[in-house]
Amino acid sequence: MLAIRGLSKRYPGVVAVDDVSFEVAPGEIIGLLGKNGAGKSTLIKMIGGAEQPDEGEIEIGGEVVSIGNPRDATGLGISVVHQELADVPSLSVAENVELGLGYPTLGGAFVNWRKLRGSAKRALDQIGAEIDPAAPLSSLSVAEQRLVMIARSLSTELRILILDEPSASLTEPEVERLLEVVRTLSAQGVAVLYVTHRLAEVFAVSHRVVVMRDSRFVGARPTAELDRSTLIEMITGPALTKQAPVSHRRARAAADGDAPELLRVEGVSRRGVVEDVSFGIRAGEVVGLAGLVGSGRTELTRLIFGADKRSAGRIFVAGEEVRIRSPRDALRNGIVLLPEDRRHQGAVGEFTIRENVTLPTLDQNRTVALLPRPSRRKEREVAGRYVERLAIRGSGVEHPVRLLSGGNQQKVVLAKWLEHGARIFFFDEPTLGVDVEGKQDAYESMDRLAAEGSAVLFISSEFGELLTVCDRILVMAEGRLVGELANDGLGERDIIDACYENQKSHV
Amino acid sequence: MTTVPTQSTETVAVGPSRPRASETLLREAPRYLLLVAFLVTIGVFGALRPSSFLTVDNLKSILTQAAPLMVVAVGLTVVLTMQLLDLSFASTIGLCGALAIVLMSQHGISWQLAVLIALAAGAACGLLNGILVSYFGGTALIITLATGTIFTGVEFAVTGQQTIIGGVPLKYGEIANHTALFGLTNQVYIAAVIAVLGWLLLAQTEFGRYMHAIGGNQEAARLSGIRTRELKALGFVIVGLGAAVAGILLTSSASSSTPQVGAPYLLPAFAAVFLGSAVFKLGQFNMPGTVIGVLFLGVIQTGLTMLNLTTDVIYIVQGSILVVAVLLSRIGSGSTA
Numbered sequence: 001m002l003a004i005r006g007l008s009k010r011y012p013g014v015v016a017v018d019d020v021s022f023e024v025a026p027g028e029i030i031g032l033l034g035k036n037g038a039g040k041s042t043l044i045k046m047i048g049g050a051e052q053p054d055e056g057e058i059e060i061g062g063e064v065v066s067i068g069n070p071r072d073a074t075g076l077g078i079s080v081v082h083q084e085l086a087d088v089p090s091l092s093v094a095e096n097v098e099l100g101l102g103y104p105t106l107g108g109a110f111v112n113w114r115k116l117r118g119s120a121k122r123a124l125d126q127i128g129a130e131i132d133p134a135a136p137l138s139s140l141s142v143a144e145q146r147l148v149m150i151a152r153s154l155s156t157e158l159r160i161l162i163l164d165e166p167s168a169s170l171t172e173p174e175v176e177r178l179l180e181v182v183r184t185l186s187a188q189g190v191a192v193l194y195v196t197h198r199l200a201e202v203f204a205v206s207h208r209v210v211v212m213r214d215s216r217f218v219g220a221r222p223t224a225e226l227d228r229s230t231l232i233e234m235i236t237g238p239a240l241t242k243q244a245p246v247s248h249r250r251a252r253a254a255a256d257g258d259a260p261e262l263l264r265v266e267g268v269s270r271r272g273v274v275e276d277v278s279f280g281i282r283a284g285e286v287v288g289l290a291g292l293v294g295s296g297r298t299e300l301t302r303l304i305f306g307a308d309k310r311s312a313g314r315i316f317v318a319g320e321e322v323r324i325r326s327p328r329d330a331l332r333n334g335i336v337l338l339p340e341d342r343r344h345q346g347a348v349g350e351f352t353i354r355e356n357v358t359l360p361t362l363d364q365n366r367t368v369a370l371l372p373r374p375s376r377r378k379e380r381e382v383a384g385r386y387v388e389r390l391a392i393r394g395s396g397v398e399h400p401v402r403l404l405s406g407g408n409q410q411k412v413v414l415a416k417w418l419e420h421g422a423r424i425f426f427f428d429e430p431t432l433g434v435d436v437e438g439k440q441d442a443y444e445s446m447d448r449l450a451a452e453g454s455a456v457l458f459i460s461s462e463f464g465e466l467l468t469v470c471d472r473i474l475v476m477a478e479g480r481l482v483g484e485l486a487n488d489g490l491g492e493r494d495i496i497d498a499c500y501e502n503q504k505s506h507v
Numbered sequence: 508m509t510t511v512p513t514q515s516t517e518t519v520a521v522g523p524s525r526p527r528a529s530e531t532l533l534r535e536a537p538r539y540l541l542l543v544a545f546l547v548t549i550g551v552f553g554a555l556r557p558s559s560f561l562t563v564d565n566l567k568s569i570l571t572q573a574a575p576l577m578v579v580a581v582g583l584t585v586v587l588t589m590q591l592l593d594l595s596f597a598s599t600i601g602l603c604g605a606l607a608i609v610l611m612s613q614h615g616i617s618w619q620l621a622v623l624i625a626l627a628a629g630a631a632c633g634l635l636n637g638i639l640v641s642y643f644g645g646t647a648l649i650i651t652l653a654t655g656t657i658f659t660g661v662e663f664a665v666t667g668q669q670t671i672i673g674g675v676p677l678k679y680g681e682i683a684n685h686t687a688l689f690g691l692t693n694q695v696y697i698a699a700v701i702a703v704l705g706w707l708l709l710a711q712t713e714f715g716r717y718m719h720a721i722g723g724n725q726e727a728a729r730l731s732g733i734r735t736r737e738l739k740a741l742g743f744v745i746v747g748l749g750a751a752v753a754g755i756l757l758t759s760s761a762s763s764s765t766p767q768v769g770a771p772y773l774l775p776a777f778a779a780v781f782l783g784s785a786v787f788k789l790g791q792f793n794m795p796g797t798v799i800g801v802l803f804l805g806v807i808q809t810g811l812t813m814l815n816l817t818t819d820v821i822y823i824v825q826g827s828i829l830v831v832a833v834l835l836s837r838i839g840s841g842s843t844a
Contacts, residue, residue: 307730331732345730348723359720359731362713372713416731 001026001191002047002160007056009042016042019056020217022210024160029182029192031206031223033199033235035461035496039215040195044162047193048080049073060159079153080162087137087149094120094133097152123151126188127181143174150181161185162193165294167201179205197292199228199500213237232500236493259283260318262455263335263424265304268313273299275479277313281424281455286446288470288487289459290495296479297459298340301426305337306330317424331360333424336417340428340459342406346413349402353392354383356401357415386415390445407438414445425449428459443469463495475499541786541835545803552810559813567691573805574683574698575600575753577798579772580779581705582749584797586742587780588709589721591640592647593743595655596750596776599632600769602662604754608764609665612674621679626751632658633747637740659767672763683759694756701752706794708745714738775804778829785835804828 002024009017017039024030034040045051047058049067057064060076067073073080087096094113095103097120104115120133129147137145146166153161163182167175182192182205194206202209203223211218211234218234264280274296281287291297302308304315306324315324317333324330330337339345347356358365358379365382367375383397390411394404401412410430417425427446431439446456446469460466466473467487475483475498483498553561579596586593607625610616616624636654639645683694709715720728721735729735750769758764782803783796804825811821 305730327730328732328734337730339730344724345726348720348727350723351720355716355720359716359728359733362716373711374713374716 001028001061003059004043004047005057005059007043007046007053007058009046009051010054015215017046017053017212018215020212021056022217022220024191024193026159026191027186027189028208029186029194029206030220031202031209032193032195032212033197033202033209033231034212034218035235035463038212040212041164043212044080044164044193044195047073047078047160048162049078050080077157077159078162079158079160080164081146081149081153081166082164087145087152089136089138091137092133093124093131093135093137093140093148096137096148097123097133099152120151123154124148126154126184127151128184129181141174143178146178147181150185154185158185158190160191160193162195164195165197166194167196167198175201197294197500199231202231203228209234211235232497233493236496259285261316262318263304263457264316264319266314266316268300268303268315269311270299270303270308271311273479274303277476277481279474279481279484281457283423283453283455284450285472286450286456286458286470288466288473289457289476290463290466290473290499291476292499293461294478295476295499297476298428299479300476301337301428301457301459304330305335305426307337331420331422334422335424335426336420336422337426338410338413338417338428338430340432342409342413347401347409347416350400352398352400353387353394353404353412353415354379354397356412357383357386357397357419360416360420382419383415386411386418390415391441405438406432407441410438410442411445422454424455424457426457426459429461430458431460431462431465439465463492466495467492537785537835538787538789541782541803541832542799545799545806548803548810549806552806552813556810556813560810565809567695569802569805569809570695571692572809573801574692574694575756576772576775576779576804577698577801578701578749578753578756579746579769579776580783580797580801581701581794582746583776584705584780584783584792584794585709585718585745586647587722587792588715588718589739589742590725591739591742593636593651593746594648594773595632595636595651595658596746597769597771597773598655598658598662598767599629599747599750600754600757600772601767602632602658602665602754603629603751604758604768605662605666605671605764605766607679607755608671608675608758611676611679612671615674618676618679618682622682622755625755626748629747629749629751629754630744631747632750633744634740636747637743640743641736641739663766666764666766668766670763670765675762679759680762681759683756694760697752697756701749702794702798705797709794714741718742774829775825778825778832779804781829782832785832800832 004023005021007017007020008015020039020043032040032044042051046053047067049070049072052068058067059065060078065072065076067076067078070080088099091099094117098116104112104119106112117133124131124133124147127147127150129144129151131140131144131148137148140148150161150163166178179201182194186192194202196202206223208220209223209226209231210220211231213235214237218237221234259282261280262283266278268277269275277300279287289297289300299308303310303313304324306326306329315322317335322329322333324333324335327337348359351359354376358374361382362374363372365374365378367373380397386392387394387397392404392411392415393408401409404412425446427442430442430446443465446458450456458466458470467490470487473485473487473490473495474481475485475495477499485494485498559565579600583593583596603625606628607621610621610624611618632654636647636651639650639654640647681693683692685693687693687696709718717728717733717738720731720733721738725735753772754769757768779800780792780797782800783794783798784790784792786796786799787793788796807824807828808821811824
C-alpha cells in the first residue's frame, strides 16, 4: 500500500529525517514511535505533502508518487489528522466533515443540506460514531471532534490514515472508542500510521511498530513479539555513554544541599492541566524538567510565572511566601521566563535589539531621573554590553529582532532578563530550532547563571542535553510530577523510563 | 497578525552588503511619497484657483477647520498604535459638545465648569471602553461600536435631539474662535499643543514605548511585565478626552449644539491616521504622520469645495484616498497581503 524508500529531510543545521525506509500493508496498523524530536513529525509531514523530502521516494500502490502539497495527498487517499484540531467550531458537524470537498448544491448555488448531512452521516456511520451531523461542532467534546476529523478524511477515498497523537487530552473510554474506530478502518483495508507516546495504546491496537530515533529508522517489529522494556530500549537506544556535564565546572555547593532554596513551589495546580506539583530549586542549581509533549511542563512554568491563573498553589522565594498573580509579580520577585515560543511571546519582533533588551528596565534608563523619558544613549550602552557579552549577531543594537536567528533571539530575551537582575530563570526549550553552536551557547549561559548563584529550571525534550547541564531532573507526566532523578551516573534511558513508566495506563 | 514563518524558513540577515545609492533612494522613496503627493495637491489647487487657494486667509481657514479633526486623530493614533480600534469617538464628540451647551444654556452653569464636566464625560466614555475591552476582554471593534450607540443615545436624552441655540456665554465661543498670535484662532493652537503632547507621549516616553510594544506583540509585552491592561484602558481614555476637546471646539465655534456633531469625523479621523502611517515610518502609526494626514485631508476638502465640487464628490474622493493610503502603507512595510 505505502512504501517509503530512503526518505531524508534537512533543515539548516539539522537533519530531521535521515534515510528512512519501511512499508505498510493495506489494513495494517503501524504504531510509529520515537522520542520528541526523533523525526516522526517531519516524516508524516512529508507523507502528508506539507514538507518536501530532500531525498528518497514515496510509493503508493506500487507507484512512485510526488506529493507536492496536502491537496495532492488527499487526492492519493492519504489523510493526516493532526494533534491540534483543524476544524471550524462554528459550523455544523456535517459542514466540517465535508469541509474543502465542495458541498453538494441545488442548482449550483445553494447548499443541498439534505445531501450534505446524508453523506456526512454515512462517513460517521462508517467509523461507528453516533454524532448528529446537524449539531454545531463546538457542542462536541474534544474526543468527538477528533472523530469528526477522522470522518472528514473518509469522505475522500481513504487509503492511508495518519493519526498524530490522536489520544491527547482524551479520557479512557474515549480512547477506547478511538481505538475501536481505528480497528474498524483497518478491517476495511485502510492502512493506519498511529503516532503516539502512549505505549499501552500501541500494544492494544497496532500490528507492527516502527521506531525512529535521532532522525533515523531504528526498526520495525511485529507488536506481538515485543514487550514493554524491549520497546523502550528501541526508543531510547542502547545505554548512552555519558557526556561530560558542563556543570562540573560549577561550584557544586548546591549538590551538597548547603545552598538555600531560592524557589519553592507547593501544590501548584490548574484543573485539567497541572495537578498538585511541588518542588524546589537551590541557588546555584540547574534543574531539568523532562516529560513528553503534553505532560504539562510549559503550563507549569506559566502558572508559576503568573502568565496563567493557578487554581491552587503557593510560591516561596528565598524562603518567603510571595504572591504571584501576574508576570509583573513574578518579575518583581526576580522570576523570569524565556518562553518556548520566542516569536510570539519572547520578543517584540518589530523592535530593535536595544528596545527589546531594555523593555522591562526602561525606567532605569532615563535622561533625567524624574522624567519618564528613555535615554537612547543609555539604552544603547546597556544593549551594547549584552550584544558583546552574549555575542549576539547582527549589525548591532539597532538590528530588528525579527531578522535574527532563533538562537540570537533567545539571547536577546536572556539579555533582557539579565539586565532585569533576575535570580530565578525558567528556560522553556531554549534550544528548539537552534543550531549546534547556539545550543552550546544556551548550555553555557545556564551553567554560568547557576555558577553566579541563580536558580535555573531547564525544560527540554532532548533529554541528552538535560544530562549535560542539570544537577537534578524532574519528570512530569500527564500534569503530575512523577519523578526526581539526581544527575549522578544517570542515562537518557532512565529519564525516558520515568516518562513512560509513570503514565497512567489507558487500556 | 502577520503570518509566522516556520522554524525552517528563519533567515539570518547578518551584515547586509552596502546598498548602492540607487537602492537607498528606492527604499527611502516610499516614505516621502505621500509628502510629495501632498505638495503636488497643493500645487494643483493653487494652479486651478490661484487667486483664492494660495492665500494667507485660506491657509488660516484650512488650519481652523482642521483643528477638531487633529485633536481626535491624535487620540486615535494612540489606540491604533496598540492595535486597538475605537469607533465610538464620533459619538463622544457629539455627547460632550452637546453636554457643555446644555449645561450652560439650560442650567446656567459657568462655561469653565461646563468645559470641565464635558472633559470628564469624555474621559468617562473612554474609561468605559477601556474597562470593557481590556478588563472584560471584549473585542474593541464591537464594544466601541456598541458604546458609540449608547453615547449617542445619551446625547439625545440630554438634548431631546434638538438644536440648542442661545444662552451660551460669549466666553465659551471664544475658546475656539478667539484670534490669537499671527491672526490664527485659538483652536489652531489648542490642536497644535495636543498634537505635540501626543507626539511626546508616543515617541518620547516610556509609556509610548510600552504602547508600541503592546502593538507589536502584546503577549511578549505582558510577559515583560508591562501593564498591558492599564495602558490599553489609558489609550481609550485619551481618545475620549480628545473627543471631548473636539466636541467643545465644535460647539464653541458655533456657540450652539446640533445633534451628532461628531458624526462626520469618523472616517476622516481614520483616514488621517492611516495616511500618516504611509509617511515617515512606513506601516507604523506615528504622530508626525498623523499631522500630515490631517492637513492633507483639510487641503483636499477646501480645494475640492473651491472647485465647486459637491459633497458627493468630496466623499468619494476622501474614501478613495483612505483606500490608497492603506495600500501605500502596506506596500511600504513590505508585507504580503
